Amino acid sequence: MGEIRCPMCGKSNPAESEVCQFCQARLIPLVFSPAKSEPPESVPDEIPAGIDAAPTGESDWLLDLRPDESIPGEELPVDFVVGGSEDGNAPLDETHTSADDVPDWLARLPGEWTKEAEAEPLSDWLKMETGETEQPPSKPAEVTDWLSQPLPDEGQVENTESEFELAPGEFPSWLEVFRPVGDEPQTVPARGTPESIESSGPLAGLSGVLSAEPDHARPRKSPTYSLKLRVSANQRTHADLLQGLIESEGRAQPLPQRRGISSQHVLRWAIACVLWGAVLWSVITGKQEAPLPAYTEETAEVNRLISQLPGEARVLLAFDYEPGLSAEMEAAATAVVDHLMLRGAYLTLVSTSPTGPILAERFLKNQTGHHYTSEVNYVNLGYIPGGAIGLLGFVENPQRMLPYTLDMVAAWESEAQPGLRALQGVQRMNDFEMLMVIVDDPDLARAWVEQVQPQLNEPDTLTSLVMVTSAQVEAVMRPYFEANPRQVHGFVFGLRGGAAYAQLTGRGELPRTYWGPYGFGLVVAALLILIGGLVLSSVSLLARPPQVKGEANQ
Amino acid sequence: MSIADLVGAILGFIFTLLVFSYIIGDNPLFRLAIHIFIGVAAGFAAIMAVNNVLLPRLMIPLLDGSRDERILALVPMVLGWLLLTKISPRLSPFGNLPVAFLVGVGAAAAVGGAVTGTLFPQAYASINLLDLQSAGAIDTSLGLMLVNGVIILIGTLATLAYFHFGVSSRTQQPSQVQVWLEGLGQVGQAFIAITLGFIFAGIYSAAMVALIERLYFLVNFVKPLLIPLLPSS
Amino acid sequence: MKAPFYVAIAMAIGLIVLLGYFLHLDILVNLRIVLLEWAVILSAVALLVGTANLFYVHWRKFTTAQPNGFYSAVLIISFVITLVVVGWFGPTHAYSMWIFNNIQVPIEGSLMALLTVLLAFAGVRLFRRKPNLISILFIGTAILILFATGPLFGINLPGLSELRAWIAQVPAVAGARGILLGVALGTIATGLRVLMGADRPYGG
Numbered sequence A: 001m002g003e004i005r006c007p008m009c010g011k012s013n014p015a016e017s018e019v020c021q022f023c024q025a026r027l028i029p030l031v032f033s034p035a036k037s038e039p040p041e042s043v044p045d046e047i048p049a050g051i052d053a054a055p056t057g058e059s060d061w062l063l064d065l066r067p068d069e070s071i072p073g074e075e076l077p078v079d080f081v082v083g084g085s086e087d088g089n090a091p092l093d094e095t096h097t098s099a100d101d102v103p104d105w106l107a108r109l110p111g112e113w114t115k116e117a118e119a120e121p122l123s124d125w126l127k128m129e130t131g132e133t134e135q136p137p138s139k140p141a142e143v144t145d146w147l148s149q150p151l152p153d154e155g156q157v158e159n160t161e162s163e164f165e166l167a168p169g170e171f172p173s174w175l176e177v178f179r180p181v182g183d184e185p186q187t188v189p190a191r192g193t194p195e196s197i198e199s200s201g202p203l204a205g206l207s208g209v210l211s212a213e214p215d216h217a218r219p220r221k222s223p224t225y226s227l228k229l230r231v232s233a234n235q236r237t238h239a240d241l242l243q244g245l246i247e248s249e250g251r252a253q254p255l256p257q258r259r260g261i262s263s264q265h266v267l268r269w270a271i272a273c274v275l276w277g278a279v280l281w282s283v284i285t286g287k288q289e290a291p292l293p294a295y296t297e298e299t300a301e302v303n304r305l306i307s308q309l310p311g312e313a314r315v316l317l318a319f320d321y322e323p324g325l326s327a328e329m330e331a332a333a334t335a336v337v338d339h340l341m342l343r344g345a346y347l348t349l350v351s352t353s354p355t356g357p358i359l360a361e362r363f364l365k366n367q368t369g370h371h372y373t374s375e376v377n378y379v380n381l382g383y384i385p386g387g388a389i390g391l392l393g394f395v396e397n398p399q400r401m402l403p404y405t406l407d408m409v410a411a412w413e414s415e416a417q418p419g420l421r422a423l424q425g426v427q428r429m430n431d432f433e434m435l436m437v438i439v440d441d442p443d444l445a446r447a448w449v450e451q452v453q454p455q456l457n458e459p460d461t462l463t464s465l466v467m468v469t470s471a472q473v474e475a476v477m478r479p480y481f482e483a484n485p486r487q488v489h490g491f492v493f494g495l496r497g498g499a500a501y502a503q504l505t506g507r508g509e510l511p512r513t514y515w516g517p518y519g520f521g522l523v524v525a526a527l528l529i530l531i532g533g534l535v536l537s538s539v540s541l542l543a544r545p546p547q548v549k550g551e552a553n554q
Numbered sequence B: 001m002s003i004a005d006l007v008g009a010i011l012g013f014i015f016t017l018l019v020f021s022y023i024i025g026d027n028p029l030f031r032l033a034i035h036i037f038i039g040v041a042a043g044f045a046a047i048m049a050v051n052n053v054l055l056p057r058l059m060i061p062l063l064d065g066s067r068d069e070r071i072l073a074l075v076p077m078v079l080g081w082l083l084l085t086k087i088s089p090r091l092s093p094f095g096n097l098p099v100a101f102l103v104g105v106g107a108a109a110a111v112g113g114a115v116t117g118t119l120f121p122q123a124y125a126s127i128n129l130l131d132l133q134s135a136g137a138i139d140t141s142l143g144l145m146l147v148n149g150v151i152i153l154i155g156t157l158a159t160l161a162y163f164h165f166g167v168s169s170r171t172q173q174p175s176q177v178q179v180w181l182e183g184l185g186q187v188g189q190a191f192i193a194i195t196l197g198f199i200f201a202g203i204y205s206a207a208m209v210a211l212i213e214r215l216y217f218l219v220n221f222v223k224p225l226l227i228p229l230l231p232s233s
Numbered sequence C: 001m002k003a004p005f006y007v008a009i010a011m012a013i014g015l016i017v018l019l020g021y022f023l024h025l026d027i028l029v030n031l032r033i034v035l036l037e038w039a040v041i042l043s044a045v046a047l048l049v050g051t052a053n054l055f056y057v058h059w060r061k062f063t064t065a066q067p068n069g070f071y072s073a074v075l076i077i078s079f080v081i082t083l084v085v086v087g088w089f090g091p092t093h094a095y096s097m098w099i100f101n102n103i104q105v106p107i108e109g110s111l112m113a114l115l116t117v118l119l120a121f122a123g124v125r126l127f128r129r130k131p132n133l134i135s136i137l138f139i140g141t142a143i144l145i146l147f148a149t150g151p152l153f154g155i156n157l158p159g160l161s162e163l164r165a166w167i168a169q170v171p172a173v174a175g176a177r178g179i180l181l182g183v184a185l186g187t188i189a190t191g192l193r194v195l196m197g198a199d200r201p202y203g204g
Helices: A060-065 A104-119 A124-130 A154-164 A233-249 A263-285 A297-307 A323-342 A356-366 A388-396 A442-456 A471-482 A494-505 A509-543 A549-553 B003-023 B028-064 B067-087 B092-130 B132-138 B142-162 B176-229 C003-019 C026-063 C069-089 C094-126 C133-149 C160-169 C171-195
Strands: A003-005 A012-014 A314-320 A346-351 A378-383 A434-439 A464-469 A490-493
Touching: A263 A509, A263 B003, A263 B176, A263 C094, A297 A323, A297 A464, A297 A490, A297 A494, A314 A323, A314 A356, A314 A442, A323 A356, A323 A434, A323 A464, A323 A490, A323 A494, A323 A509, A323 B176, A323 C094, A346 A356, A356 A378, A356 B028, A356 C094, A378 B028, A388 A442, A388 B092, A388 C026, A434 A442, A442 A464, A442 A471, A442 B092, A464 A471, A464 A494, A471 A490, A471 A494, A471 B092, A471 B176, A471 C160, A471 C171, A490 A494, A494 A509, A494 B176, A509 B176, A509 C094, A509 C133, B003 B028, B003 B176, B003 C094, B028 B067, B028 C026, B028 C069, B028 C094, B067 B092, B067 C026, B092 B142, B092 C003, B092 C026, B092 C171, B142 B176, B142 C171, B176 C094, B176 C133, B176 C160, B176 C171, C003 C026, C003 C171, C026 C069, C069 C094, C094 C133, C133 C160, C160 C171
Parallel strands: A314 A346, A314 A434, A346 A378, A434 A464, A464 A490
Antiparallel strands: A003 A012
């Protein structure tokens, strides 16, 4: 039984097969023009080589396909097949060839293959496929008629192609800019050129045939395409600038060298001299004695609530301010805590700030006239971390959150121990008669209200929530006092509130000491801002160049 | 005054002047004072975290607690060790679990507090602004209370309108609602400006008290040194 | 571990804590307390991580001889001394209080005092800009409150205190209430995004 060797993969197939069992390539070529073509004869078993096929007769389809010369605008760039130049930046001029010239790569390629075919025996892949040993391919016994037919005239092919030739599209100029440099329109390799002589396979020696190997099977270097856009010099400058900005983003920039002394420095020094000089003068001379301010509604409420506390009331006192604002907070709270101590209240100290417990100890130590002792009159439970989380946990179960004092003494009542006096009978927040928060930060103050106050809303709860805050918190926290029903039952805002409270109780030396220089300093500062600002704005207004009317209207 | 107090006063004096030197410009002395402060503050924070939290609530239950307490303390101990891996960039992915835990609890606490502590009560307070019955109880002029209530209500709504961010309409002409909202937002901006001006004055007041306290300290430190030099009158 | 695991942990735990605000069931309360206790312990560990990282950064700066390494050495020395003294004697001991009263409080107080000059400087510079209604309202309110907060050279101008009180109780409250409500709404939106897994700040 005869066998046909597939021209594509080289494997043996039964003689009657029309398509290869392995790669589905046609074993019996199609005949396009039955009038002119002759029935094909059997394909030779072995792949012929070195056949010089003389065209004796050519079918129309072959004639049609055969161009005389390469179609203009269809030339591949130099770097398309051979892999391009190293950087892929084949300039325009080098790749553009005329229609008459055959590209070098095309001229080179068949010759190379031809040379390779002549110089070397069968390629290794071919030997592997055919299983043959190293021997030169032998000539076939017969050449089929369709193979022996001459290729169509190039002139006829060109005429035919010229009928179907599409006019090359004209790109608008704005689109031309985006055409990558080096990305020339691909050209179909010229068919039927005398140089493209098949060197292997059953069509060996014939020119102008389709290659036996598909292009994608040919081992070659991958083509590289230039992605360089056509950019103008201006665009290049901008692109470099942007790239420089992006690259510098991650780098630490050196601090710019400042000029020696600028007008801003002088202004700042002048403000410092005037302001600090005025306050210092007031501090040294002590001449700015001023009457204490009248109390406000929120301050009076604190006074009323403390006055109504039962004897030996249990009060939770939270010290939640930073050491930097200790001057104001101590001045604001001193009269209030003094009032609590006068009532004989037991104080339980907590804080959500790491330095809070220490500030609490320092504050109580500075309260003159009272001999409050730790673990007798007051208990310092220490620090609750976590902000709002810690507050919520403390509200839910204070014993579990802070079981010991700052000195590691068990604070709460249990079966094993009676607990400290300040915490006797206290299980929850509602068991305290009063919660007083001394706070300087609006967010922290808000967290106290949000986490603690809802629990105090329970029925039959007599616990009141009051706050002693910094002046900067007044604006944000006042809505909690002005609410109906009130969420915070009383406020003492800043030194002004502390001085008013001192006026109410008749006690508290610190706010009285600070009050005079405080008012003087604020007035001087306000005048500085007002006068200095007006002068500066006048100067800058006069220094501005006069605007043309037209520009002004625009 | 003991020697420790004297040395402490001298240190406080020097540090105050070092920080005040910033007015002249950023200088090495100011930076020295700041770095010392940061070291001290970090030291205090670390000790408070260990002494006041980890020791009583983690170590003591683990070492001296009942069986249930030990089991319960194991979980935060393991999570704590995982959280410590956040120090190393290589091991930091192991710390994602405790961070997820903290984030979940923190988000819930924030949401719950905002709803129960601010949103509902403050909205209710805005509604109750025109509650004439409570005005009578507080002995306030009804007319004044009504006017103030209307101003507060309009101001609150206008401020909320200023924070409203909506999708811009596709049509050229904004809708009537958007025009109203923008106008109301402008009014809200005015109320916010007043509030922020008040806050600015409050911050300045707090800083003024700190300045007075520092100046009193400097004067009280220097005065005893200068008194012998002053001519006796 | 996979990201969905972290998301599930955050969502589950967050849900338990959140539900406790609205439902008062015994099992929920007990579970909530345990979770909050663990969270508080982890917060303390997080604080330790922060201080350890601070130490590590400055240690590297010092040992690799980077610029300003001297300041890093100073920071490390003060950190270690504070750790030793406060850790050994306790936070409320006289030595610890000495460090606190003579180093931390003066420096922080002085930093706050610097604001008097810097804020006044900023207020003066505000006049340089082209004024509009908002900036005039802002600076005008600030100056008015500064005048009205303290004694005006010992004189009580009639109406000034009342004006201050009215500004504090009416327009400032209006703006502040709007801000509080806006902040609360934003907090709820952000918190719910985290609880639903839309935002994953924990690296999931």
